[in-house]
Each structure stands twice: as structure tokens, then as C-alpha cells.
Amino acid sequence: MELIDQHTKKIMEGCKARARDAGLSFQDETLEYIVTNRDLLELSPKMMIPTLYDYWVHDVEVLKEKGKYELYPSNPYETVINTRPAISFYNDNNPDWLNVMIFYHVLAHIDFFQNNLFFEHTWNYDFNAQALSDKRVISKLRAEKGRWVDYIIEFTRGIDNIVGFYDELSDVNQPQATKDAKLLDFYFDIFLQKIKKVKTHEYIKEIERYNESFKQDSSNQKAFFSRINKQYPEFEALYKKHIDRDSSHKMDIIQYILKHSPFLNKDENNWMRTVIEIVRNTSLFFQPQIRTKIMNEGWASFWHETLFLEDDRIEGHEVDFAKVHAFVTSMPRVGLNPYSLGMRLFSYIKEMVDKGKYSLEFRKINNKEQRSKFNSSTNKGKDFIFKIRKDFSDSSFINTFVDQDFVSLHKLFVAGKRLNKDRGVWEYYVKSRKTEDYRDMLINTLYHPPYIKVDQDKTDDSNLYLNHYFEGKPLVNEFISNTMLGIEYLWGGPVQLETSELESAPSSNENQFAMNYWDPIIEEDEKSELVWRRILYKMDKKKLNRKILD
Amino acid sequence: MKNKNIYQDYDCSVFQAMNASNRGHITQIRSLDDLLERDKQREEDGFPRKIRVGRLVKPGRGGKDKVVVIPTTVEEKFIHDPSLQPHQEDPSQGGSGEGEEGEVIGEQPVHAPDGEGSGSGQGEDTPHEIESNAYDLGKILSEQFELPNLKNKGKKRALKRYTYDMTDRQQGFGQFLDKKATLRKIVETNISLDNIPDINNIDPSEFLISPKDKVYRILSREKDFESQAMIFFVRDYSGSMAGKPTETVVSQHVLIYSWLLYQYDKQVESRFILHDTEAREVPDFYTYYNSRVAGGTRVASGYKMVNEIVEKENLIPDYNIYIFHGTDGDDWDSDGVDALVEIRKMLVYASRIGITISANAYAYNRKSEVEKYIERSGLLKRRADLLRLNIIPENADEAMLIKGIKKLISQ
Numbered sequence: 001m002e003l004i005d006q007h008t009k010k011i012m013e014g015c016k017a018r019a020r021d022a023g024l025s026f027q028d029e030t031l032e033y034i035v036t037n038r039d040l041l042e043l044s045p046k047m048m049i050p051t052l053y054d055y056w057v058h059d060v061e062v063l064k065e066k067g068k069y070e071l072y073p074s075n076p077y078e079t080v081i082n083t084r085p086a087i088s089f090y091n092d093n094n095p096d097w098l099n100v101m102i103f104y105h106v107l108a109h110i111d112f113f114q115n116n117l118f119f120e121h122t123w124n125y126d127f128n129a130q131a132l133s134d135k136r137v138i139s140k141l142r143a144e145k146g147r148w149v150d151y152i153i154e155f156t157r158g159i160d161n162i163v164g165f166y167d168e169l170s171d172v173n174q175p176q177a178t179k180d181a182k183l184l185d186f187y188f189d190i191f192l193q194k195i196k197k198v199k200t201h202e203y204i205k206e207i208e209r210y211n212e213s214f215k216q217d218s219s220n221q222k223a224f225f226s227r228i229n230k231q232y233p234e235f236e237a238l239y240k241k242h243i244d245r246d247s248s249h250k251m252d253i254i255q256y257i258l259k260h261s262p263f264l265n266k267d268e269n270n271w272m273r274t275v276i277e278i279v280r281n282t283s284l285f286f287q288p289q290i291r292t293k294i295m296n297e298g299w300a301s302f303w304h305e306t307l308f309l310e311d312d313r314i315e316g317h318e319v320d321f322a323k324v325h326a327f328v329t330s331m332p333r334v335g336l337n338p339y340s341l342g343m344r345l346f347s348y349i350k351e352m353v354d355k356g357k358y359s360l361e362f363r364k365i366n367n368k369e370q371r372s373k374f375n376s377s378t379n380k381g382k383d384f385i386f387k388i389r390k391d392f393s394d395s396s397f398i399n400t401f402v403d404q405d406f407v408s409l410h411k412l413f414v415a416g417k418r419l420n421k422d423r424g425v426w427e428y429y430v431k432s433r434k435t436e437d438y439r440d441m442l443i444n445t446l447y448h449p450p451y452i453k454v455d456q457d458k459t460d461d462s463n464l465y466l467n468h469y470f471e472g473k474p475l476v477n478e479f480i481s482n483t484m485l486g487i488e489y490l491w492g493g494p495v496q497l498e499t500s501e502l503e504s505a506p507s508s509n510e511n512q513f514a515m516n517y518w519d520p521i522i523e524e525d526e527k528s529e530l531v532w533r534r535i536l537y538k539m540d541k542k543k544l545n546r547k548i549l550d
Numbered sequence: 551m552k553n554k555n556i557y558q559d560y561d562c563s564v565f566q567a568m569n570a571s572n573r574g575h576i577t578q579i580r581s582l583d584d585l586l587e588r589d590k591q592r593e594e595d596g597f598p599r600k601i602r603v604g605r606l607v608k609p610g611r612g613g614k615d616k617v618v619v620i621p622t623t624v625e626e627k628f629i630h631d632p633s634l635q636p637h638q639e640d641p642s643q644g645g646s647g648e649g650e651e652g653e654v655i656g657e658q659p660v661h662a663p664d665g666e667g668s669g670s671g672q673g674e675d676t677p678h679e680i681e682s683n684a685y686d687l688g689k690i691l692s693e694q695f696e697l698p699n700l701k702n703k704g705k706k707r708a709l710k711r712y713t714y715d716m717t718d719r720q721q722g723f724g725q726f727l728d729k730k731a732t733l734r735k736i737v738e739t740n741i742s743l744d745n746i747p748d749i750n751n752i753d754p755s756e757f758l759i760s761p762k763d764k765v766y767r768i769l770s771r772e773k774d775f776e777s778q779a780m781i782f783f784v785r786d787y788s789g790s791m792a793g794k795p796t797e798t799v800v801s802q803h804v805l806i807y808s809w810l811l812y813q814y815d816k817q818v819e820s821r822f823i824l825h826d827t828e829a830r831e832v833p834d835f836y837t838y839y840n841s842r843v844a845g846g847t848r849v850a851s852g853y854k855m856v857n858e859i860v861e862k863e864n865l866i867p868d869y870n871i872y873i874f875h876g877t878d879g880d881d882w883d884s885d886g887v888d889a890l891v892e893i894r895k896m897l898v899y900a901s902r903i904g905i906t907i908s909a910n911a912y913a914y915n916r917k918s919e920v921e922k923y924i925e926r927s928g929l930l931k932r933r934a935d936l937l938r939l940n941i942i943p944e945n946a947d948e949a950m951l952i953k954g955i956k957k958l959i960s961q
Contacts, residue, residue: 056585060601060623063585147591154625161627293557334656336644338557415645415655425657430649431642441642447557450628468628479626482598486626497628542596 263492298342879918886923
């Protein structure tokens with residue numbers, strides 16, 4: 001791994017200046033490395049972060065990728081990583097014009113990393129350095145504790161996909177005022193109404209009293225509550241308990257275990273917390289990436305196209321560019337390409353805004369001819385897509401902007417696949433051209449981990465109770481046992497998981513069922529027969545039990 | 551028209567067509583060892599094993615299938631099951647272009663094109679390729695097996711097996727300081743510097759120490775000597791073996807062969823015999839593995855050939871002899887009159903005879919002829935230390951094959 005040469009670096013700096021002029025914003029410093037394919041193989045299981053902690057599963061992945069490559073030489077790699085400075089990886093024999101194109105793509109990625117709000121929790125530190133220090137901590141612990149470090153990593157990684165990414169984000173930039181309000185809210189909403197169950201007129205009187213004291217002196221809250229503490233000596237304790245509960249409610253499973261696990265609370269197991277924290281933070285770091293794939297690639301493709309075509313340095317390579325660009329951003333006949341979909345959507349949005357089509361005026365027009373001709377020349381499209389790049393993630397991006405005009409413009413459809421038994425082939429067919437169907441299909445391909453929370457009412461000092469909020473998709477059954485085994489270890493006691501499964505446990509004709517179930521012809525009938533059951537799994541002393549709840 | 555997932559596209563592959571290079575196997579070896587060692591340890595710690603050994607097969611034209619051995623593992627998590635989802639496993643994907651709703655725009659055969667799997671058919675691949683992959687596979691398998699009844703026989707040649715130690719010495723730097731050797735070196739240096747005035751009254755604090763005087767121990771590879779072995783692979787390639795049974799038997803023999811190749815550092819001697827009604831010896835595993843199916847079945851012919859070779863080449867005094875035989879259980883000699891005679895002969899010298907019967911699906915519930923006459927002979931009970939029978943269904947998976955091998959070679 002070595003830095004690119006001065007010549008290429010100069011090209012990069014040229015790209016930066018032009019990208020800035022176009023409105024992209026990113027930190028000055030970037031690092032570009034030439035990597036061999038061998039480096040890439042070893043980096044990809046570590047999500048391209050060279051300093052990520054060592055873990056044996058990564059090694060298995062590397063070996064597997066090497067084996068796979070022997071047969072199918074094509075492997076996925078991400079080139080830019082969200083570090084400070086941002087690091088990107090290149091082949092050493094790219095021609096200059098291609099580098100120009102790739103550099104623009106990379107710069108747009110960096111712009112996205114550094115401006116999209118879903119990445120906000122990654123803005124204030126360099127993950128590469130963080131990861132390096134984590135890696136050192138882990139290897140030091142490994143020297144002392146041996147393989148047990150790896151078990152802790154493994155078990156934590158078992159639940160690192162359900163980290164509270166959104167909870168974490170919601171704490172960023174939380175105004176102080178909402179935090180102060182908690183005490184007051186508790187007093188009036190919960191304490192008086194639910195605990196004391198005061199009569200309505202007393203309640204109103206109390207509100208008046210508060211308003212009165214507030215009017216006299218707005219900083220008087222303290223005095224108000226000191227009186228309450230005298231009146232209800234139990235108030236403070238109850239409030240503390242409430243806050244504790246409330247914050248525990250926001251915790252993801254890993255955090256909950258960190259705080260409440262009887263096993264981790266033993267002195268000799270304290271070191272495990274460090275490892276668990278590292279795994280959790282690493283996972284949190286990567287969360288926004290996978291939730292903005294279409295936007296991020298679309299944004300980068302949009303800008304490499306725009307900027308490349310305006311670049312004076314690449315004259316004579318337009319055809320070469322067109323070839324690579326078309327390869328990257330063509331719409332496949334069947335399948336999804338995040339680059340092309342995202343790029344087209346950004347272009348589409350820009351045009352819609354430029355012509356003033358996101359307006360009531362436009363929406364009122366039903367005539368097709370008039371709709372296509374409509375143009376109020378706002379030319380605010382560019383500003384608008386910059387705002388989208390800041391505030392949206394894939395799901396909101398798709399939900400908001402994929403509309404009938406977009407679907408029609410690019411002739412998009414939902415492709416179905418069905419079995420033709422007579423001919424012994426899978427047939428691909430146009431299943432639907434409806435916008436809603438297309439949007440649903442897109443939403444369904446997006447990354448979405450199950451929503452599983454600790455149920456505090458059913459959890460006590462020894463017993464951890466997890467609740468899977470069912471969203472129509474069951475969990476992968478064969479993974480449940482080992483995942484729970486890991487949680488049991490970290491928790492140090494029995495662990496229960498409540499989830500939903502199909503009533504008839506998958507049996508011998510499971511395959512047939514899966515194959516036929518979505519066959520559109522019998523879809524309706526079969527659907528009505530689906531019965532979901534709540535199931536309780538219990539992992540106790542490494543033994544898994546299954547019980548039907550209702 | 552492959553199912554495509556949006557998270558599979560990445561910049562390096564899309565823009566720069568950057569792919570992984572083909573690296574030699576040497577670099578992998580140590581970490582693979584570590585990985586398997588670790589996996590073994592898991593069981594002792596009370597957790598299930600996680601690493602599985604897989605083989606990737608890429609179908610090629612005319613039997614030129616390519617096999618690559620890879621370790622795999624799954625990180626188990628709570629994730630949504632895609633198999634019950636309409637939008638992931640099967641139908642709905644994105645698409646673009648012309649076409650009315652309901653219109654078929656393309657099709658794909660349900661069954662993968664022919665040539666998948668292993669077995670019959672001669673290809674143009676060099677045998678070498680199979681060997682090198684087999685060696686890798688063996689490396690992984692060697693974790694699981696050990697040859698039974700290995701005796702010290704002859705000293706004609708020693709099988710090499712390596713162990714790693716920290717015994718090599720190096721000056722200047724290394725893994726740990728060899729204090730005794732270092733001190734000796736320091737004394738030598740000081741003698742040559744004339745820094746030791748009185749040999750009977752040495753004052754160590756006056757020593758001059760050169761950085762080069764420090765002697766370290768570094769990693770070294772040590773030879774391990776073992777008894778040698780001769781392995782006979784015998785395979786039924788009669789007409790009834792066509793298809794699945796051949797595949798199963800061959801897959802299992804690939805595993806055994808691979809393991810031996812690795813474990814005994816390619817020093818173990820293997821012989822390959824194919825039989826239908828007649829037996830013939832083939833020169834290498836590649837031919838053995840790839841030979842096409844021929845006529846009827848006489849199990850005895852294969853056994854007889856083994857006995858002839860052993861006798862003619864006088865192998866008994868110098869070798870531990872192992873015989874692995876794979877068949878579908880059909881035999882024209884349905885009482886096994888001839889076969890049993892040959893088996894009894896083999897039992898005199900063999901360290902282990904492992905017979906694999908890959909039952910045909912149509913004969914699944916009834917015992918095959920070979921199985922019947924071997925059972926009737928009572929040899930399985932009387933000579934359980936030497937004779938093992940393993941029956942596997944024709945569509946056995948990797949795990950069953952390995953279980954079968956364990957049965958064949960367990961002590």
C-alpha cells in the first residue's frame with residue numbers, strides 16, 4: 001500500500017477545486033492509496049478499514065474470498081472510507097482521464113459522508129485512529145485473556161446489527177430544553193395522574209400554582225419542586241426510578257446488557273465491557289453507510305457525470321468516459337443498480353424543482369401534455385438536491401421521490417419470476433408497472449434489521465426477556481439458537497426471546513410452499529391461510545426450549 | 551438475469567474492474583491452521599464449532615469442473631428470514647424497459663446446466679490442478695482424522711510430518727533471548743577483545759557487549775518421523791454406478807485422498823483400482839476420479855487385484871496397508887463367494903478395510919448384495935478392528951461423507 005504519485009495527486013487537487021466550485025464541501029485533506037488486489041482481499045472483510053480489530057471470522061472471510069476468486073473473479077470492494085482524512089483506494093494503472101472520473105466520484109462520496117446527517121455521529125473523530133487504538137486494546141486483552149476475547153467479540157457481534165443507531169442519532173444535537181422538561185413532565189403527566197391519581201380540580205389547581213410561581217420568577221422551578229419534595233417525600237426516588245427506566249428503555253440490547261448484566265458486573269469480567277463497547281461502536285459507525293447506499297452511490301454518480309463533462313482536462317476521452325459511465329449507470333433489464341437508480345432520481349428531482357413541478361399548481365394539472373410542458377423556471381434544483389443529500393436516507397428518499405412520472409420516465413417495472421413447469425424454466429415477466437408496487441419493491445430490498453428490545457417488565461435480575469416486534473418477517477430460525485447462546489453468556493443467566501413464526505412449523509414440503517406461495521395465481525388463497533404465532537424461546541444453560549405463547 | 555442485490559455493487563469493481571489476485575496457498579496455511587485449532591478449542595469451551603469446510607464447484611464444459619476448497623463460517627444474528635419474503639428470495643426485483651404487464655421477458659432453466667458435481671467424464675484439466683486443491687482440502691480434513699492401526703513397519707523411508715518449534719538460533723533479533731547462548735557469545739567476544747584479564751576471576755560487569763552477541767530463538771520447522779502407509783482406492787465403475795452413486799463415492803474418496811495427501815505430505819503411496827467385472831489399475835487419482843462408467847459388476851475382481859499387487863510387490867513387511875472401496879452394493883456374485891475369499895485374504899495384512907456402499911435411491915430400503923453377504927459372513931463383528939462398512943444415501947452431503955469417513959477409519 002503506497003500513496004499515489006505527485007502527478008496523480010495533482011489531478012486530485014484539480015478535481016477538488018472544481019468540485020468545490022460546483023458546491024460540494026469536504027475537508028481539505030484526503031489520502032489516496034494504491035493498493036494491490038491482495039491488499040483489497042484482506043481489507044474487504046474489515047470493511048476496508050485497515051486498522052479494524054483482528055477477528056478470526058475476518059480471516060475465514062479472506063480465505064473464502066480467495067477461494068471464490070479462483071472460480072468467479074469478481075469481488076465487491078468499497079473504495080472510499082469515512083475517516084479523517086478520508087482515505088480512498090486505487091488501482092495503479094488507471095489512465096488519467098479515468099482517475100479524473102473516479103476522483104469526482106470519490107469526492108462526492110466524501111461530501112456525502114461529511115454532510116449527510118445520518119453520518120453526524122462520525123463527524124468528530126477519525127475512525128481509522130479510533131479503530132487502531134481499539135485494535136491495540138483488543139490485542140492486549142487477547143494476550144491476557146486469550147481466546148475468551150474472541151468469544152466476547154463473537155457474542156457481541158451476534159447482536160451488533162440491532163444497535164440503537166436511531167436512538168444514538170436522536171441524542172445528537174438534542175436541545176437542552178427538552179432535557180429540562182423531563183422533571184416537570186414527570187410530575188404533571190405521570191406522578192400526579194398515574195401515581196397519585198389526583199382529582200381533576202386538584203390537578204388544575206396544581207397547574208395554576210406552577211404557572212403562578214413561574215410568572216413570578218422564571219427560574220423558580222427549583223423552589224417549586226423543593227416544596228413538592230416536602231409534600232411527597234417519595235417523589236424524588238420515584239423520579240429517579242422513572243428516569244432510569246426511561247433511559248433503559250432507549251437502550252439497545254448490548255447497552256442493556258452492559259448496564260444490567262450480573263455476569264459483566266463481576267469484577268473479574270470487567271474487561272469484557274471494553275471489548276463489547278468496541279464492537280458496538282464499530283457497528284454504529286457502519287450503520288449509516290448501509291442505510292444510504294442508493295443515495296450515496298447516486299449522488300457520487302450524479303456528480304462524476306456532471307463534473308467530468310465540464311472538466312477541460314479530459315478532452316478527447318469523452319467516448320472512453322461514455323463507455324465506463326454507461327457500464328456503471330445503465331438500468332438493468334431485470335435487477336437493481338443503486339448507481340443508476342440513485343443518479344436518475346437525483347437528476348429527476350433536480351429537473352422537477354428547476355421546472356417548479358413540486359408545487360400545488362403542477363399537481364392540479366391532469367392533462368398529460370400540459371404536465372410535460374409545465375415549467376415555471378425556478379432553477380432551484382441544485383440547492384434542493386443539496387438539501388436532500390443532507391437530510392434524507394434511502395428509505396425516505398425512495399418513499400418521497402419515486403412517483404409515477406419517474407417510473408414512467410424510465411419505464412420502470414416490478415419484475416416477477418415464476419416457474420413454468422411445462423417448459424422447466426423460470427420465467428421473468430413484467431409483474432407490475434404501478435408506482436406503489438415499484439416503491440414497495442424498492443423499500444423491501446433495503447436493509448432492515450429486526451426490531452428487538454429488552455422487555456423490562458419481564459426482565460429481572462437473572463432473567464433477560466427480549467421482545468421481537470414483528471413486522472411480517474420472521475427471524476432466521478437456525479440462527480436463533482447460537483445467537484441466544486451468546487447472549488446467555490454475556491448476560492450470565494437465562495435469556496428468553498419472544499418472536500413470531502408461522503403456525504405450521506416449516507416441514508417437509510417447505511420448499512414447495514415457498515415456491516408456490518408467491519405465485520400470483522394462488523397468492524390470495526394461500527395468504528389467507530397464513531397464521532402467525534407468538535413463540536417464546538428460552539435459552540438456559542445452553543439448552544434451547546421452544547414454547548407457543550398464544 | 552441474476553438476482554441482484556443493491557449492496558453487492560462497489561466502486562472498485564464497478565469502475566476499475568479491480569479483482570482479487572490469485573495468491574499461492576502458502577500464505578494461507580498458517581492462518582488456516584490457527585483457525586481450525588481455534589475451532590477445535592470451541593468444543594472444549596462448550597460452544598459449537600463454527601468453521602465449515604466447503605467446496606466450491608464451478609461447472610465446466612465436458613466435465614472440466616473446477617473445485618476450490620474454502621472454509622466458511624456464518625455469523626449468526628437475529629435477522630429477517632428472506633426465504634418467506636416475496637420480495638427477496640423469489641420474485642420481485644426491479645426492471646426497466648418495454649413490456650406490458652404480464653409479458654414474459656426472459657427465462658432461465660430451472661436446473662443448472664449439466665456438468666455440475668464430480669465424477670465421470672474426462673476433461674482437459676491437468677491432474678495437477680486437482681492435486682493442489684486436494685492438498686488444501688486435506689489440510690482441513692486432517693484436523694478430523696487419524697489413520698487407525700498404524701504400526702511401525704520397515705524403515706525404508708520415513709514419512710515426513712512437520713512440527714513447529716522455537717529452536718533455531720539467530721543473532722541480533724528474534725523471538726526470545728537464549729540467555730545461555732548469549733552469555734557464551736559474550737564471553738567469546740570478550741576473550742577475543744582480551745577483556746578478561748583473569749580467567750579465574752571474571753567480573754561480568756566489565757563485559758563489553760556487542761548487539762550481535764545476543765542470540766535469539768526463532769521459529770523452526772522440525773521433521774517428525776512416522777511409519778509409512780500404502781493406500782488402495784478401489785472403485786466400482788459399473789453401469790449401475792452411473793450418476794449419483796459415483797459422485798458420492800468419488801466425493802468421499804476425494805476427501806480421504808486429500809487428507810492423506812496433506813497429512814503425509816504427499817509421501818504416502820496411493821494406488822488406484824477401478825473395477826466392473828474386470829479390474830484395472832490406473833496411474834493417478836485424476837483418472838480414478840474422472841473415469842467413465844463401464845459394464846457389469848464383480849466386486850471380487852477389485853479385491854483380487856489388490857491382493858495380487860500386495861503379493862507381487864511384497865508390500866506386507868514394509869507398509870501399513872489401507873484399502874478403501876466404494877460401490878453401490880450390486881454384485882453379480884450375489885453370495886459373495888469370491889469376494890469373501892479375497893476379503894479374508896486382505897484381512898491378514900490390512901490395517902483397515904473401509905467399504906462404502908452408496909445405496910441407489912431405488913434400492914434404498916432393501917439391503918444391497920454386498921451389504922448382505924458381508925453381514926452374513928460375520929466378519930464385521932469378528933474383525934471389527936479391521937473391517938468397516940459405511941452405508942450412505944446417494945445424495946449424501948459433505949457432513950455425512952465426513953461422518954462416514956470417521957466411521958471407516960476410527961480406531
